[in-house]
Amino acid sequence: MAIEKTFSIIKPNSTLDNNIGNIIAHFEKNGLRIAGAKFAKLSKEKAEGFYIEHKERPFFGELVNFMTSGPVMLMVLEGENAVMKNRELMGATNPANAAEGTIRKLYAKSVGENSVHGSDSATAAEREIAYFFERSELTNRF
Ligand code: DAT
Numbered sequence: 001m002a003i004e005k006t007f008s009i010i011k012p013n014s015t016l017d018n019n020i021g022n023i024i025a026h027f028e029k030n031g032l033r034i035a036g037a038k039f040a041k042l043s044k045e046k047a048e049g050f051y052i053e054h055k056e057r058p059f060f061g062e063l064v065n066f067m068t069s070g071p072v073m074l075m076v077l078e079g080e081n082a083v084m085k086n087r088e089l090m091g092a093t094n095p096a097n098a099a100e101g102t103i104r105k106l107y108a109k110s111v112g113e114n115s116v117h118g119s120d121s122a123t124a125a126e127r128e129i130a131y132f133f134e135r136s137e138l139t140n141r142f
């Protein structure tokens with residue numbers, strides 16, 4: 001399996017709960033490394049564009065409000081099978097259904113305030129990385 005990149009966000013509930021370090025440690029202990037990172041507060045426009053695929057969903061307004069409610073940590077993660085690996089480490093969208101030991105089981109508050117975002121495919125990862133990062137902001141170890 002080739003080394004690939006994926007996109008991750010540590011969401012406002014977890015930046016506010018001081019779990020940035022715990023979540024990054026979880027990735028690092030499980031074979032993913034940071035290939036790019038920035039701490040930011042998203043504008044409404046930026047958050048809406050990021051979640052555009054969900055714009056018809058009933059929770060879209062709530063999702064955008066939450067994602068702009070506090071700072072986020074935007075990250076590019078790199079490793080073997082990084083897209084699926086990250087999704088496994090995150091756990092199910094609703095923390096009530098997330099497996100023991102996953103990030104969402106450990107740190108999420110609810111289906112909305114669920115601690116982390118992770119790309120769900122290689123195609124999504126490519127779009128999401130490009131939405132937040134310039135090529136020059138990423139390392140290229142491989
Ligand atoms: P995921 O983040 O696991 O890829 P998703 O893409 O289906 O999940 O949804 C994006 C985000 O939208 C999710 O992380 C939290 C929010 N969300 C999803 N379903 C929701 C619901 N039923 N109520 C409130 N927020 C929801």
Ligand code: MG
Pocket residue numbers: 118120
């Ligand atoms: Mg998703």
